[in-house]
Amino acid sequence: MLKRKGIILIIVLMVVAVCFINAGRFLVYDDVIHxxxxxxxxxxxxxxxxxxxxxxxxxxxxxxxxxSGGIVYHDVTMAQLMKEHAIQLGIPEKAIIMEDRADSTYENAYFTKKVIKSYPIHSAIVISSNYHMKRVKMIFDREFKDTGLKLFYTGAKDQYFSKTRWWSNNKSIMITITEYIKMVGYALGKNY
Structure with a gap:
């Protein structure tokens, strides 16, 4: 009996270690984009x-x-700041569609769906930070499920997050823990 409990304990510890080591990898999701x-x-x-x-x-x-991005200070929106950056990078202003109300990932999906419905958009590539993509996919897939819109997902590399060594710096640790808390919250019906 004691030997059996020891084996079970070792198995549990190994599973916990594997989950711990791979916690960062699980958050990252990338499609082959089209x-x-x-x-x-x-x-x-x-x-x-x-x-x-x-x-x-x-x-x-x-x-x-x-x-997609809402107010960050007074009447300045993240969408405005992102638009300025995009134009500096050579994106033509006429190609840019603004959604400037979202304050959460859920609202990014919700308000973007409303904004783009008047455009001939049947497929889209969704971009966020690499550590954020698993939750983005969960939320966007659920919000867009009845639209017929084909979504692809790809992440932008974050300088502080390491998917293979997420425990290597404080920012990466906080990013990882926060993402898991928000994923659980979303699964429980909270819209983050």
Whole structure:
């Protein structure tokens, strides 16, 4: 009996260790992306997301460049700041579609769906930070499930997050823990 409990304990510890080591990898999700009608960029970073989206746009992956981000200070929106950055990177202003109400990932999906329905968009590449993509996919897949819109997902690399060594710095640790808390919250019906 004691030997059996020891074996069970070792197995449990091994499972916990594997989950711990792979916690960062689980958060990252990347599709093989295909040419689409639009690229949807979510706010919430220091510019890497817009830069990744601009790179794909310049390679001809999409006609429309959709920016989603709400108020960050007084009446300045993240979408405005992202638009300025996109234009600096060579994105034509006429290609940019603005969604400037979202304050969460759920709202990015909800309000973007409303904004793009008047455009001929049937497919889109959704871009956020690499650590954020698993939750983005959960939320966007659920919000867009009845639209017929084909979504592809790709992440922008975050300078502080390491998917293989997420425990290596304080920011990476906080990013990882926060993402798991938000994923659980979303699974329980909270809209983050």
């Amino acid at each position: 040419k689409s009608d639009a690229i949807i960029v979510l706010s919430g970073d220091r510019g890497e997301r817009v830069e990744r989206a601009a790179e794909l746009y310049q390679k001809g992956y999409a006609k429309y460049f959709v920016i």
